[in-house]
Amino acid sequence: MDKTRKIGILTGGGDCPGLNAVIRGAVECCLNAGVHVYGLYDGWRGALTGEGKYLSYDDVEEIQTKGGTILGTSRTNVMNMAGGAETVRARMQQLGLEGLIAIGGDDTLGVANKLRKMGLNMIGVPKTIDNDLSCTDVTFGFDTATNIAMECIDRLHTTAESHSRCIVVECMGRHTGHIALHAGLAANAHLILIPEYPKTFREISDFVKSRHVLGKKYTIIVVAEGFEFADTSENDESIGVDAFGNKLLLTKDLAKNLADMIEKDVRSDDTLPDDCKSFECRYVVLGHIQRGGAPTCADRVLGFRLGVKAGQLATMHEYGNMVALSGNEIVAADLDRAVTERKLVSPELYSAAELIFR
Numbered sequence: 001m002d003k004t005r006k007i008g009i010l011t012g013g014g015d016c017p018g019l020n021a022v023i024r025g026a027v028e029c030c031l032n033a034g035v036h037v038y039g040l041y042d043g044w045r046g047a048l049t050g051e052g053k054y055l056s057y058d059d060v061e062e063i064q065t066k067g068g069t070i071l072g073t074s075r076t077n078v079m080n081m082a083g084g085a086e087t088v089r090a091r092m093q094q095l096g097l098e099g100l101i102a103i104g105g106d107d108t109l110g111v112a113n114k115l116r117k118m119g120l121n122m123i124g125v126p127k128t129i130d131n132d133l134s135c136t137d138v139t140f141g142f143d144t145a146t147n148i149a150m151e152c153i154d155r156l157h158t159t160a161e162s163h164s165r166c167i168v169v170e171c172m173g174r175h176t177g178h179i180a181l182h183a184g185l186a187a188n189a190h191l192i193l194i195p196e197y198p199k200t201f202r203e204i205s206d207f208v209k210s211r212h213v214l215g216k217k218y219t220i221i222v223v224a225e226g227f228e229f230a231d232t233s234e235n236d237e238s239i240g241v242d243a244f245g246n247k248l249l250l251t252k253d254l255a256k257n258l259a260d261m262i263e264k265d266v267r268s269d270d271t272l273p274d275d276c277k278s279f280e281c282r283y284v285v286l287g288h289i290q291r292g293g294a295p296t297c298a299d300r301v302l303g304f305r306l307g308v309k310a311g312q313l314a315t316m317h318e319y320g321n322m323v324a325l326s327g328n329e330i331v332a333a334d335l336d337r338a339v340t341e342r343k344l345v346s347p348e349l350y351s352a353a354e355l356i357f358r
Contacts, residue, residue, distance in 0.1 A: 005035045007314050008052070008092065009101040011069040012043030012076070012108030016127050017295030018140035018303030021064035022103050023071065025307020026125075026314075027055045033315040038095060044111060045076040047100065048084065050091045064300045067293045077107070079114055089120060099319050101310045103127050109322065110339045116320050123310050124322035124335045129291050132176040134341040135333040136324035140303040142178065145290040149183035149222075152286055156220060157188070164217035166208050166262055166281040170255035172290050173224030177345050179290065184222035185353045192353055193223040196345045198230040204258070205265045207357070209272060212279075225254060255283035305330045 009026055011019050027037045039055045040046030052071070053059075063070055078084035092100070099121030102112040105128035116122040126133040129145035149171050160167045169189070171180040177194020184192040191207055193199060208219050263281035266272065295303065302325065309323040309330040324333035 005098060005315075006038060006096050007035060007099050007101060008038045008040050008047070008095065008097040009055075009071070010040040010043050010046055010103065011071050011073045011127070012102065012104035012111075013073060013127070014075075014105070014129075014291060015068045015073055016129055016141035016291055017067050017144035017293065018064075018299035019069040019073075019103060019127065020060075020066050021295065021300045021303030022125055022127070022140065022307035022310070023055070023069070024060040024064050025304040025309075026101055026311040027060045027307075028057070029308045029311025030315060031057060033311075035311075035315050038097060039071045040100075042072040043074040043076055043104070043108065044078045044088070045074045046071070047088045047091060048076070048078060048081075050095055064304055065294060067295060075107070077111060079111055085115060085118055088115060089118075092120065099123065099314060101125060101314060103310075105130070106133060106339050106342070109133075109335065113335050113339050116335065121317075121319035122335070123313050123319055124338065125306050125310050126322060126324060126338065129179065130173055130176055131178040132173075132343050133338055134343045135322060135338040137327065138302070138325055140299045140306065141291065141295070143298040143302075144293075144296045145172065145179050146182045146186070147296055148290050148293070149179055149286055150186045152284070152289070153183060153187035153189060153220060153222060156284060157218075160218040160220055163280065166219040166221065166259070166266075166279075168221045168223060168255045168259045168262070168281065168283040170223050170225055170283065170285045170287075172286070174226045175342060177224040177227070180222050180224040181345055181350065181353055184220075185356070187220075187222075188356065189220045189222040190216075191219070191221045191357050193221065193227045194345060194350070195224055195226040195228065197350050198228055200230045201258075201261060201265075203230075205262050208262055208281075209266060209269065211358075212266070212272065212276060221258075223255060223258065227254070255285050259283035 030037045040052040101123045103125040109124040112122040129141040131142040259281040266279040321332040322335040322338045
């Protein structure tokens with residue numbers, strides 16, 4: 001095996017439906033071309049330690065049906081460690097790996113891009129249920145996450161209506177509101193709150209009150225975890241940053257705080273009917289449910305195709321690229337641009353969704 005070409009593959013950041021499909025696509029393509037693939041365990045942590053195994057056809061058979069990642073993952077940031085990048089370089093040389101396929105979101109691919117600029121051979125595969133990476137039309141995992149969120153919101157309509165309640169449903173989306181908007185729109189949410197288009201608390205509460213006055217006794221509000229009020233004085237201060245410098249969000253409290261604020265405001269409004277004195281607003285945080293479990297058909301196929309393309313680039317020594325979906329084609333994209341530009345919800349799409357906010 002010493003004279004055989006070898007590449008590494010890793011999965012970093014949060015788990016995502018479709019990761020195993022990518023792994024299978026890359027491994028099948030590379031093995032078919034005579035290139036061995038070393039699976040590094042637990043993301044960039046494995047690139048530091050070298051822990052992992054060579055993946056065979058048997059190892060990847062049928063894994064596209066499973067959620068999570070057979071390689072494990074972590075949020076290790078080698079660029080924040082003294083000598084981290086050089087350790088990765090040395091470990092790759094020790095293992096005889098000519099390059100790495102890094103599957104991850106902006107943090108994981110950001111590390112890959114920095115290592116690329118230091119002369120290491122890297123290929124990126126965009127992964128995030130948030131669908132906020134640029135240079136690709138859709139990221140795998142997004143379809144699964146939105147379908148799960150949609151089903152949960154669908155189910156909440158009946159209990160909200162039965163009890164004449166307002167329910168605040170929190171979806172994932174640290175920087176963008178793609179999941180919240182798509183799932184909320186599909187599931188007939190009455191109001192959707194996302195980071196790209198902030199609103200004041202007064203706008204939100206008045207919206208709930210207006211529905212009640214019109215005889216609409218229940219309200220479903222879908223909110224992305226990164227949403228902040230337009231009036232910055234209403235927002236909680238950050239509680240710090242993670243290993244990649246991202247602001248830590250009060251995710252466990254966002255939906256709860258918003259629900260509590262709405263309930264208090266509605267109950268204390270003397271201009272509303274007497275039945276509002278017992279008005280209830282509850283909250284549900286979907287959390288990790290959105291990215292757990294088996295991927296949809298769309299994510300299995302997209303993930304596999306992206307993996308195959310990454311394998312093809314590796315076998316052809318075309319490093320320094322990210323694979324992406326453009327229309328219905330899988331193409332090579334600019335890795336540097338992909339990690340420096342964030343894909344936001346378009347004004348056109350949010351304006352269309354606002355037509356149902358009533």
